[in-house]
Amino acid sequence: MCACRCGIKVHLEDGKLRYIEGNRDHPVNRGVLCAKGSAGIMSAVSPARLATPLKRIGPRGSGSFEAIGWDEAMSIATRRLAAIRATDPNRLAFFTGRDQSQSLTGYFARMFGTINYAAHGGFCSVNMAAAGVYSVGGAFWEFGEPDWDRARLFLLFGVAEDHDSNPIKLGLGRLKERGAKIISINPVRTGYSAIADEFVAITPGTDGLLVLALAHCLLEAGDVDTEFLIRYTNAHHLVIDAPGAADDGLIARNEAGRELAFDRRSAALVEAGAAGIDPALAGAFVLPDGRRARPAFALLAERYLDPQYAPEAVAGRCGVEAATIRRIAAEIAEVAFRQAIVLDQPWTDTSGRRHEQMTGRPVAMHAMRGISAHSNGFHTCRAIHVLQMLLGAIDTPGSWRYKSPYPKPIPGGPPPGRPRGPGRPLDGSVLGFPTRPEDLLVDEAGEALRLDRAFSWEAPLAIHGLMHMVIARAFEEGPERIDTLFLFMANMAWNSAMNPGETTRMLSACDDAGNYRIPFVIVADAFASETVAYADLVLPDTTYLERYDCISLLDRPIGSAHGPADAIRVPVLPTGREVRPFQDVLIDLAGRLGLPNFADAEGKPLYASYADYIVRHERRPGIGPLAGFRGADGASIGRGAPNPGQLRRYVENGSFWVHHLPPEQLYYKHANRAYLTGAKAMGLIESDEQIVLQLYCEPLQRFRLAARGHGTRRPPERLRARIASFFDPLPIWYVPLEEAMVDRERFPLHAITQRPMAMYHSWGSHNAWLRQVLPENRIYLHAGRAAEIGVRDDDWVWVRSRNGSVRCMVRTMTGVNRDTVWTWNAIGKRAGAWALQNDAPEFRRGFLLNHLISEYLPKAGDAAPDSNSDPVTGQAAWFDVTVSIEPAGPDSPAQTAPQPAANPLRIKRSPEPVS
Amino acid sequence: MTMLPKSPPGAKKLGLVIDLDTCVGCHACAVSCKEWNTKGEAGLLPDYDKYGAEPDGVWFNRIHSYESGAGDGCRTVNLPRSCLHCEDALCVTVCPTGASYKRAEDGIVLVDADKCIGCKLCSWACPYGAREFDEDAGVMRKCTLCIDRIYDKDLPQAEREPACVATCPSRARHFGDLADPQSKVSQLVKKRGGVDLLGELGYRPTNKYLPPRKATIPTAPREAPTGAASGIGGALLKLLDRALSR
Amino acid sequence: MRPAASVLLLTTLTGFGYGLLAWLGACAALGLLPAGRWLAVGGTALALLFATFGLVASTLHLGRKERAWRAFTQWRSSWLSREGVASVLTYPIAIAFAAAVYRDGGGIAVRLLGALAAAAALVTVFCTSMIYASLKPIRQWHNAHTAPDYLIYAVFSGAVLLALLETAMLGTPGAAARAAALAAAVAWAAKRAYWRHIDAQSPLATLASAIGLPKGTEVKPLDAPHFTENYVLREMGFTIARRHAVKLRRIALLVGFAAPLVLSLLASFSRLPLAATAAALVCAAVGLLTERWLFFAEATHVSALYYGRRI
Numbered sequence A: 001m002c003a004c005r006c007g008i009k010v011h012l013e014d015g016k017l018r019y020i021e022g023n024r025d026h027p028v029n030r031g032v033l034c035a036k037g038s039a040g041i042m043s044a045v046s047p048a049r050l051a052t053p054l055k056r057i058g059p060r061g062s063g064s065f066e067a068i069g070w071d072e073a074m075s076i077a078t079r080r081l082a083a084i085r086a087t088d089p090n091r092l093a094f095f096t097g098r099d100q101s102q103s104l105t106g107y108f109a110r111m112f113g114t115i116n117y118a119a120h121g122g123f124c125s126v127n128m129a130a131a132g133v134y135s136v137g138g139a140f141w142e143f144g145e146p147d148w149d150r151a152r153l154f155l156l157f158g159v160a161e162d163h164d165s166n167p168i169k170l171g172l173g174r175l176k177e178r179g180a181k182i183i184s185i186n187p188v189r190t191g192y193s194a195i196a197d198e199f200v201a202i203t204p205g206t207d208g209l210l211v212l213a214l215a216h217c218l219l220e221a222g223d224v225d226t227e228f229l230i231r232y233t234n235a236h237h238l239v240i241d242a243p244g245a246a247d248d249g250l251i252a253r254n255e256a257g258r259e260l261a262f263d264r265r266s267a268a269l270v271e272a273g274a275a276g277i278d279p280a281l282a283g284a285f286v287l288p289d290g291r292r293a294r295p296a297f298a299l300l301a302e303r304y305l306d307p308q309y310a311p312e313a314v315a316g317r318c319g320v321e322a323a324t325i326r327r328i329a330a331e332i333a334e335v336a337f338r339q340a341i342v343l344d345q346p347w348t349d350t351s352g353r354r355h356e357q358m359t360g361r362p363v364a365m366h367a368m369r370g371i372s373a374h375s376n377g378f379h380t381c382r383a384i385h386v387l388q389m390l391l392g393a394i395d396t397p398g399s400w401r402y403k404s405p406y407p408k409p410i411p412g413g414p415p416p417g418r419p420r421g422p423g424r425p426l427d428g429s430v431l432g433f434p435t436r437p438e439d440l441l442v443d444e445a446g447e448a449l450r451l452d453r454a455f456s457w458e459a460p461l462a463i464h465g466l467m468h469m470v471i472a473r474a475f476e477e478g479p480e481r482i483d484t485l486f487l488f489m490a491n492m493a494w495n496s497a498m499n500p501g502e503t504t505r506m507l508s509a510c511d512d513a514g515n516y517r518i519p520f521v522i523v524a525d526a527f528a529s530e531t532v533a534y535a536d537l538v539l540p541d542t543t544y545l546e547r548y549d550c551i552s553l554l555d556r557p558i559g560s561a562h563g564p565a566d567a568i569r570v571p572v573l574p575t576g577r578e579v580r581p582f583q584d585v586l587i588d589l590a591g592r593l594g595l596p597n598f599a600d601a602e603g604k605p606l607y608a609s610y611a612d613y614i615v616r617h618e619r620r621p622g623i624g625p626l627a628g629f630r631g632a633d634g635a636s637i638g639r640g641a642p643n644p645g646q647l648r649r650y651v652e653n654g655s656f657w658v659h660h661l662p663p664e665q666l667y668y669k670h671a672n673r674a675y676l677t678g679a680k681a682m683g684l685i686e687s688d689e690q691i692v693l694q695l696y697c698e699p700l701q702r703f704r705l706a707a708r709g710h711g712t713r714r715p716p717e718r719l720r721a722r723i724a725s726f727f728d729p730l731p732i733w734y735v736p737l738e739e740a741m742v743d744r745e746r747f748p749l750h751a752i753t754q755r756p757m758a759m760y761h762s763w764g765s766h767n768a769w770l771r772q773v774l775p776e777n778r779i780y781l782h783a784g785r786a787a788e789i790g791v792r793d794d795d796w797v798w799v800r801s802r803n804g805s806v807r808c809m810v811r812t813m814t815g816v817n818r819d820t821v822w823t824w825n826a827i828g829k830r831a832g833a834w835a836l837q838n839d840a841p842e843f844r845r846g847f848l849l850n851h852l853i854s855e856y857l858p859k860a861g862d863a864a865p866d867s868n869s870d871p872v873t874g875q876a877a878w879f880d881v882t883v884s885i886e887p888a889g890p891d892s893p894a895q896t897a898p899q900p901a902a903n904p905l906r907i908k909r910s911p912e913p914v915s
Numbered sequence B: 001m002t003m004l005p006k007s008p009p010g011a012k013k014l015g016l017v018i019d020l021d022t023c024v025g026c027h028a029c030a031v032s033c034k035e036w037n038t039k040g041e042a043g044l045l046p047d048y049d050k051y052g053a054e055p056d057g058v059w060f061n062r063i064h065s066y067e068s069g070a071g072d073g074c075r076t077v078n079l080p081r082s083c084l085h086c087e088d089a090l091c092v093t094v095c096p097t098g099a100s101y102k103r104a105e106d107g108i109v110l111v112d113a114d115k116c117i118g119c120k121l122c123s124w125a126c127p128y129g130a131r132e133f134d135e136d137a138g139v140m141r142k143c144t145l146c147i148d149r150i151y152d153k154d155l156p157q158a159e160r161e162p163a164c165v166a167t168c169p170s171r172a173r174h175f176g177d178l179a180d181p182q183s184k185v186s187q188l189v190k191k192r193g194g195v196d197l198l199g200e201l202g203y204r205p206t207n208k209y210l211p212p213r214k215a216t217i218p219t220a221p222r223e224a225p226t227g228a229a230s231g232i233g234g235a236l237l238k239l240l241d242r243a244l245s246r
Numbered sequence C: 001m002r003p004a005a006s007v008l009l010l011t012t013l014t015g016f017g018y019g020l021l022a023w024l025g026a027c028a029a030l031g032l033l034p035a036g037r038w039l040a041v042g043g044t045a046l047a048l049l050f051a052t053f054g055l056v057a058s059t060l061h062l063g064r065k066e067r068a069w070r071a072f073t074q075w076r077s078s079w080l081s082r083e084g085v086a087s088v089l090t091y092p093i094a095i096a097f098a099a100a101v102y103r104d105g106g107g108i109a110v111r112l113l114g115a116l117a118a119a120a121a122l123v124t125v126f127c128t129s130m131i132y133a134s135l136k137p138i139r140q141w142h143n144a145h146t147a148p149d150y151l152i153y154a155v156f157s158g159a160v161l162l163a164l165l166e167t168a169m170l171g172t173p174g175a176a177a178r179a180a181a182l183a184a185a186v187a188w189a190a191k192r193a194y195w196r197h198i199d200a201q202s203p204l205a206t207l208a209s210a211i212g213l214p215k216g217t218e219v220k221p222l223d224a225p226h227f228t229e230n231y232v233l234r235e236m237g238f239t240i241a242r243r244h245a246v247k248l249r250r251i252a253l254l255v256g257f258a259a260p261l262v263l264s265l266l267a268s269f270s271r272l273p274l275a276a277t278a279a280a281l282v283c284a285a286v287g288l289l290t291e292r293w294l295f296f297a298e299a300t301h302v303s304a305l306y307y308g309r310r311i
Ligand SMILES: Nc1nc2c(c(=O)[nH]1)N[C@H]1C(S)=C(S)[C@@H](COP(=O)(O)OP(=O)(O)OC[C@H]3O[C@@H](n4cnc5c(=O)[nH]c(N)nc54)[C@H](O)[C@@H]3O)O[C@H]1N2
Pocket: A097, A098, A120, A123, A124, A125, A373, A488, A489, A490, A491, A492, A495, A496, A497, A524, A525, A526, A527, A528, A529, A530, A531, A541, A542, A543, A544, A582, A753, A754, A760, A761, A762, A763, A825, A826, A849, A850, A878
């Protein structure tokens, strides 16, 4: 397996890496590779690879280390962590990056007993994940995919590359082959947008408005799949209309706790899930207690039919002409309803009804960080899901489909686990799915228990944590809160930091006594990244061709709409360095610490290595990291006893396992009886009941009611208004938070980044081939705008935001929204890092937009500033920043600024050979 | 032989068809090409100043991007550029040593690195910038159409295609015999109006490029409704008359 | 095109050498050789010396010098190969010519060999010119001027050299100086005509056709495949600012042609003919190197279109 998810075949010659090619049988990439994948051969010889464990000897951040042996490294880590665990496990903050082993790292944190754990999802795409799992029980982000073979119209919102980049490219190729229409909604026309048949140069942060305007048009024309709505969503569920009451806005239920609807045929209230009813979607009805209730759909229709959502009303704000919005709505309706797909494929729904055919709405949508990385992204993403539901375009032929193991019951799992004191594991998974105020991790005063304030009133649905706040909060709250900051595979001191200058200052800041504000920092990295210099202890990891890994169904697996799948990575290269696979190290650490399920009652470690763990660990009886080839004979799938020969079976099978769903299970999975029972039997889900799609998101209303003063768990005063307005059970649009607070006259331009297709964040720069493609970056802006400002290609300019200024060079283009500037993400490097020479273009002309972004919103009044995040999910709002541009002038040095001092690793070798 | 060969009857014209309507400009083909040819029989493709100020190297395939047109017709176009295995390959006839040659049997244009004296003239003769000089070995390099893959009997039939074609994630690259009107590539060229790059220079390239297109969905134009049908009430009525059955 | 020193030296030095040889041979053929065998013998030696320097300089340009012999094999299609063959064939002819002059100073053999040597010299120069003139992607070379111009400059530079040689050996410049003056005038006119021609030419292609879009489509480069210069750009993307070109053209004309013209005429009357002819030679050499530098620097290659450069 390649660096992330694709299958590869690696050819060696005399033990040397010769050639990497795509595995043609692999379900993810079908033989294709991206540029990074083929360049893997150069990463394996990069001089930036770490070679031994390191102990800091100079000041933190200076890069001065002593090479130590693994014994010493492990005993330092064990001693430190054991002391923490014995007193207050929460004083370990364990945060991981874009790794594929969150089911292990999360489990480690849970058993360790710290709530302060998360992976990179919080600054990545939690808006997409949360909006998806709370609305449809799946999500765009790795949990769903368009029906590439059948879609006729494809709407792509804010995607440059995505995690699933090869599948998306394969899919786009297939759409093109069939002549389907692709509409890209994106401020910038490059990459996927370049080949779109229509490009909508939207103003950043306004997609919610655009989507709701599309909904307005569809509702206005009656182009809505009402049949789908009542069968598969909660459109007909009755919402209590009792202003001021503690249950206002909640769904009316009977004594059995079942949602109610109004049946027009019997003119009575009935259980909304009952088959054969003719439920009302409009009107107002009287509940048994005499109060009024209205179908969720009626609330929705009323809201979006309002003229404020008419194309004419939103056009200016979105930068998209009203006529274009109307035309796109008409095209959507045309394809969804006039070109519906009917497959002669019988299937049976959860109510036991047999359908002879599958009807599809061949309008597919996909969205990612262009939506996600704004502070209104949760609602925008919900708006897109609502649009899909109105069209009946969820898991039907031609539309967006769930990737196995999704759909999952909404919202996806139990609430976050809670601490149980020193030496004890949490009572549940670290990350979970709150649905009511009681699920939050807050103290008596309603303040956050977690360091990053996830699951507090500041970010109640922060299901992936708030990784971008960790260093700032650890600095702010000091040693009382956190002892050890343990970072794995995340370049937190540079490109994954908002405001890297401040972040590095905080990492190395001391109190008056000269002690570090953040007492101890452990970094597990494979390369000499910017962050390594800030570690006290460096645990050098292997690179991806040197270790076992697994992409587990317990995490973010490689399943597709065609069925569940998972995969492993096997070591093919000897390391030749004193490095160890991080997962081995973590399991070793867990064993040494005697963590439950990693060590037996006597404290003896249970697993020899990660490979051993992959095979033998059982999360629930019969369910382990890998779903394929289970059982003693390897014949079971999903559930089954551990199989000692499992890894061998995987290798024989191309290092992956895939289960192909039979045709009757391929669509309507949320209500497909055969699929749901099968999935339950395999252990993918716990229940085989229908998954009712949530047009109306009731959990949000529960938080809002608390903000209105109901219940015992209420938000602190300062957050009340915020919760009350942002926890709307129907999608809303608002100006992104930062944008609403800054002086737009001073900072008139939106500034965003895109993933370059041939680079992985920071770690392509040490690759001799990839850095030939992109060793430096430019700030791109509209040619007309450049003319107004008086700058031309390759001029040096200052880009300024409220947070700082960056000096960089200009490139002009026409395929960009006029009010937007952008650049490639993470190209600029800090001098000294990545084993590059001191005159490397990455330092001299490459720049990070991150210097302009702050992890805090502007201060409003005396209160401490809020984090720069989505108020619902805590998603980092990378793309909300606004800037100005001015020429740097003819005397400007031809070098980027800011330019932090170089801090290359200087490693003192111990006199004796390290073991 | 440095003279252009007379193709025997029935000779193949192997080449690539590159779909500009589908190419997302990801550089995957370029890197894969570099990888294959670094390992393969064509010898090493050098890199210079790998970790320094001016990283550079020899590539057989490079990906440009352009913006074309204005207003509604505007488009971002990604262009992978490699040797087009021209029929009138001036790069071959100018070569003083015979190192540059075009194969009679399949039209592939190659450089024999053992004969090349590195005079660079062939690169001057190529209007496409498809030849790059190997400073380390002192010889000229160019795309081989992956001759060491497409004829490799050890590979399964499906894998006997150029590395760049095999890896292209959006399947924008196609390989085949352009002399055979029935081949997939010839059919694609016919159906999609494949074009020559720099046709006016008369090199008669074998590789063809499929131009960008624009899919549309014809619909009746819609205005904002007025009168009785307008407003929330009107719209809801339209929607909810239907009998619904759960 | 990048003006590589080796190629500039090659073409100018061989121009002088073969030009001189052509003059000597032609004079011998017509029986116009000035008295004394040493002029022709010494002149031939000098001509071969220049040519050899030029050819050696040109091999410096090769990536694999040790294989240079291979360049003689493809004379059927390659002008570079033909140049090689012609230049090598010129040696025995020239030596035979010199030997014949040495033996009997005149006579039919000398006349014949003279004609042959002149022809061989001019053919070699022609082959050189055709290397450039045959390159279709470079409009500044692929035109009707390149070949005649190369011959004219060779004849001119040969005349300047001959005038110096005559002055040095015989004390007076004689007719050679007047021939040099005349050739300078022709060369001046030819160069002016060439520049007028290339300035009026339209580009061979547009970026639209380079990337296969319909004629007339407006295209602007967005991102190049790589940030740093690569071989194609270094070799073929060389550009020169307009104002530099104008200045250099003036230098080439004045120093390369006007000054030798004046100096050559002066040589016939002045009391320091050696100084005048020597100065003419130096000026011609500097001017021709400048002219040759411009010949490359102003030449644009179609492939640079892909990088958005003007051609
Ligand atoms: N301006 C701006 N900033 C952004 C974003 C944006 O869009 N705009 N996007 C954000 C997002 S979504 C993300 S996910 C982050 C990502 O940013 P980062 O988390 O910083 O991701 P990377 O740069 O990929 O690398 C993380 C670290 O992993 C190390 N590494 C690589 N391979 C291995 C390995 O095998 N083992 C170990 N232990 N370490 C390894 C690398 O050396 C590097 O130090 O950036 C965020 N930052």
